Amino acid sequence: MVSPRIPSAFEPAGKGPRKRDSFALRFWSVRHARALEAFYSAFESLVVRLAPVFDRIGWDRAEKPVAFVERKVKGAMFDCRMCGQCVLSSTGMSCPMNCPKNLRNGPCGGVRANGNCEVYPEMPCVWVEAFAGAQQMAEGQKIAVPQPAIDHRLKGRSSWLAVAREKSGLGLPPAKPAPAPKKKAEA
Numbered sequence: 001m002v003s004p005r006i007p008s009a010f011e012p013a014g015k016g017p018r019k020r021d022s023f024a025l026r027f028w029s030v031r032h033a034r035a036l037e038a039f040y041s042a043f044e045s046l047v048v049r050l051a052p053v054f055d056r057i058g059w060d061r062a063e064k065p066v067a068f069v070e071r072k073v074k075g076a077m078f079d080c081r082m083c084g085q086c087v088l089s090s091t092g093m094s095c096p097m098n099c100p101k102n103l104r105n106g107p108c109g110g111v112r113a114n115g116n117c118e119v120y121p122e123m124p125c126v127w128v129e130a131f132a133g134a135q136q137m138a139e140g141q142k143i144a145v146p147q148p149a150i151d152h153r154l155k156g157r158s159s160w161l162a163v164a165r166e167k168s169g170l171g172l173p174p175a176k177p178a179p180a181p182k183k184k185a186e187a
Contacts, residue, residue: 023124026094029077033093033133040089044167047160051168059161067158084154084162090142092133097150099126104147 029036054062067082074080074095078088081097087104088095096104100119107127110118115128134140154162164170 025077026079026098027124027129029093030129030133031136034136034138036093037089037137037139044163047164048167051164051170054161054164055170059165063158063161066161067156070158070160082156083150084157084159085148085150086159087147089137089139090145090147092130092135092137092140092143094126094130094133096126096130096147102150103127104150 054066071080071082074082074086074088078093078095079098080086080095083097086095096102099108100117101108107125108118111125111128112118112121115125117123117125130143134143
């Protein structure tokens, strides 16, 4: 009996490109990148203003419901992979985690002449879409800023809460203390 393949958390849902009609909302997001950039800017300031509320509730307690809403909203609009380090506002509203090679800093060099993906020829290249979206955005030059490597420990976490903490001045949660070293047994 062959066991079903469990897809990586960082590959497009269902491994392989979806049917062309399922790309429609993702394309809409890229085509309307300027309006979404303005909306995100306003939304980001709201989330930052809510930081004291999240602080009072407890960041860990807020994580699950906020991540649930974020997953639903961004999943539908951008095919979000919930990497926990969202860069949509820097990539023309095209999620780089949808790239089958998980490239966060530009195309792989195998983009086909028609602008489609090297790995999945029927899927438009995420980065071709990203550059098209970035050209419409007021802050479109942010696409040229190199992104750090993905921190897989943040997978499934809310990037909205991370932005709220960072931009409100509360910073990252305190690091857990290192475990005390074990004492050597005396001989």
